[in-house]
Amino acid sequence: MPGETEVLGEGFVDSWQRYPQQTALVVDDDNFTYADLGTRSLAVKEILNSEEISNTKNVGLLTGKNIGAYVGILGTLFAGKAYVPMKPDHPIERNKEILENSSIDTILIDHAGVENLQALLREVDVSITVGTLPSVDDDQREDLGKLTDSETINIAIPPTTNKDPDTDILPDISSKETAYILFTSGSTGRPKGVPITHQNVRSYLKHTWRTYDFNSSDRFSQFFDLTFDLSVHDMFVCWGVGGSLHVIPEENKMAPGQFINDREITVWFTVPSTAMFMSQFGQLKPSTYPELRYSFFCGEALSGRLASMWQKAAPNSIVENLYGPTEATIATARYRWQPDESIEYCENGITPIGEVFPHQQREIVSRDGDIVEQGKEGELYIAGPQVFDGYIERPQANEESFTEIGGTRWYRTGDLVRKDDDGRLHFISRIDNQIQIRGHRVELLEIEATIRDIVESEMVAAVGWPVEEGIAQSIQAFIVPEEEISPKEVIQECETELPDYMVPKEIHLIEEMPLNVNGKIDRTQLRTSLSESHE
Structure with missing residues (x-):
């Protein structure tokens, strides 16, 4: 088990000291050792601790899922700041909410985030220091510089290295400081910022390392x-x-x-x-x-x-x-x-x-x-x-x-x-996923379990639709069939196993189950498809 971690990132530094030439990350078919990843992250730390932006507390990361994202996360943590991940393909309005709600004044970007950030900077009336990772070219960097009153800083990432970690990599901060800020999905309204402290995540990591023999x-x-x-x-x-x-x-x-x-x-x-x-x-x-x-x-x-x-x-x-x-x-x-x-x-x-x-x-x-x-x-x-x-x-x-x-x-x-x-x-x-229909409180998971047994497929989702004043007018089920099935026969079998108020009104056979950004079934999109088909 790693040492008694006080800040997020200490475990990485400990492994860098013990296994410098062992692979730490494989992304885009490129291998990076602990020494590679650590040294590159120190370049980010150096920029974030520079005199111009040393007062920054929360650092936005508007990157693709590539080496730039991972050195950005580690470098931000090494600098004693909180990282706030943002997605280049998120709507501008959502990234604007994240930017404003988490008081970000420095953003690290790679080539994937340039277009989104250009649009974002036109929408906000704040000064943002932009740190550009190597995949951003000179023309893109110049265009970004015209959109913000603050400095656009090029972050030079050193090549592969065998350098051992310094003893003062980790920041001297309280474990009660924020390590990262994530935002809820916002499916029921404005996304809410969730700040997680080093102490919060340290508690989880210590439990996990003790529980499993990784x-x-x-x-x-x-x-x-x-x-x-x-x-x-x-x-x-x-x-x-x-x-x-x-x-x-x-x-x-x-x-x-x-x-x-x-x-x-x-x-x-x-x-x-x-x-x-x-x-x-x-x-x-x-x-x-x-x-x-x-x-x-x-x-x-x-x-x-x-x-x-x-x-x-x-x-x-x-x-x-x-x-x-x-x-x-x-x-x-x-x-x-x-x-x-x-x-x-x-x-x-x-x-x-x-x-x-x-x-x-x-x-x-x-x-x-x-x-x-x-x-x-x-x-x-x-x-x-x-x-x-x-x-x-x-x-x-x-x-x-x-x-x-x-x-x-x-x-x-x-x-x-x-x-x-x-x-x-x-x-x-979920309390907010329970639906009421015809005076009964219904668990959609029970309906889904019944349909799974009938069709012998896991790709099943049930929703209440339409919902008026908290009451569902019907239950609609979606299935990605693994073999030919009859919606009418599925409903008939449901009638033999479920109370009548829990039987789906309609069964929709679809080719692919929609997923949200986190890989979960997107029931909001299913309900939207129903609304659009009945317009």
């Missing part, structure tokens, strides 16, 4: 977008043990089976939707991935059927279902799949989320604010060192998201759960 021979996947908090796990769990991080190309994300085997990945981490696609493409056949030692899933409900298929495809792998909101730092509960018994513990066909980490606290609370008895469902409240302090400049959201019980400040997750007789937590649904 080592410097492990080859970790890097699936998640850098605007998604699970990417922090990808990077810093790996770099803290001296492992190599393998960035999955966009073209391989829906069907990464060959990538797993070609790169001999030993630690895999993704959302369940990826496994759904792999099943659809025939990539979950038994014993397909013998090299995998660990397989983690997070971000969505993991069906028991899918967990079982994955376990058979990766027979030597420990399969774990992780759970946790961004506000509680990456993950805060886990359940280990047991091939011989776990399928019996699934409720609505969904794998349990297990129990919260031992250094965290939890309560299950009813709608009336009472702590519920075992076996009853309620909202999951979380407290502990991983829970963030509050959203940026959102007092009303903070008031709604936090409450005090017994002298403890609790974060309200918005997730309904139930604890079974053996102490396992089961995810029921």
Whole structure:
């Protein structure tokens, strides 16, 4: 296990000292050792600590998923500042919200971010220092300089090096300072800024390193977008043990089976939707991935059927279902799949989320604010060192998201759960994803589980539509069929297994399930498609 990390990035420096010539990162088919990546990151640190911009606290990263992004993250952390990832293909309005809400006054960009930043600078009335990474050419740099009152700085990245790390790489800052700021999806309104401190993420990393026997021979996947908090796990769990991080190309994300085997990945981490696609493409056949030692899933409900298929495809792998909101730092509960018994513990066909980490606290609370008895469902409240302090400049959201019980400040997750007789937590649904229809409160996960069993496919999603004043007028289901099926027959089978108010009004067969930027099924897009088709 790495040392008692005080700031995010200490684990990387520790591995740089121990394994300087070992591969730290493979991206765009280029290999970078710990010495390579570390030295390049120090060039970013030097710029960020220069006299002109040393007062910067939050650094925006408007880059593609390439070497520039990773040296930008590490260099920002080495400089004692917080990194704020932004996506070049996000709408200008969203990046404007991020820029203004997180008080960014310095942005690092590569060639992928130039066009977005040019448009962004025309929209905001603030001075922004722009740090351009080597992939930005001279003409682009000159054009950007005309759009901001501040300086445009070229960041020179040194070539491959064998340099050992200096002793003063890490910043002398409090662990209560912000390490990174991420923004919620904004699907229910304006995106909310979530500042995570070094102490928050340190608590998660220390727990993870102690729990699993990762080592410097492990080859970790890097699936998640850098605007998604699970990417922090990808990077810093790996770099803290001296492992190599393998960035999955966009073209391989829906069907990464060959990538797993070609790169001999030993630690895999993704959302369940990826496994759904792999099943659809025939990539979950038994014993397909013998090299995998660990397989983690997070971000969505993991069906028991899918967990079982994955376990058979990766027979030597420990399969774990992780759970946790961004506000509680990456993950805060886990359940280990047991091939011989776990399928019996699934409720609505969904794998349990297990129990919260031992250094965290939890309560299950009813709608009336009472702590519920075992076996009853309620909202999951979380407290502990991983829970963030509050959203940026959102007092009303903070008031709604936090409450005090017994002298403890609790974060309200918005997730309904139930604890079974053996102490396992089961995810029921999001409070805001429960729908009411014909006077009944309906769990869409239960409908999806029924349809999955009928069609023997994981690619299923159910939504309430249209919704008026919080009440759904009908249930609509979407299926990506693996073989020819009849929507009428699926509805008829649902009628034999579900109460009439839970039976989908329509079944839509689609060629591809839409995903959001984090790889999850995009139910908002499904509802939008229904609205557009009925205009």
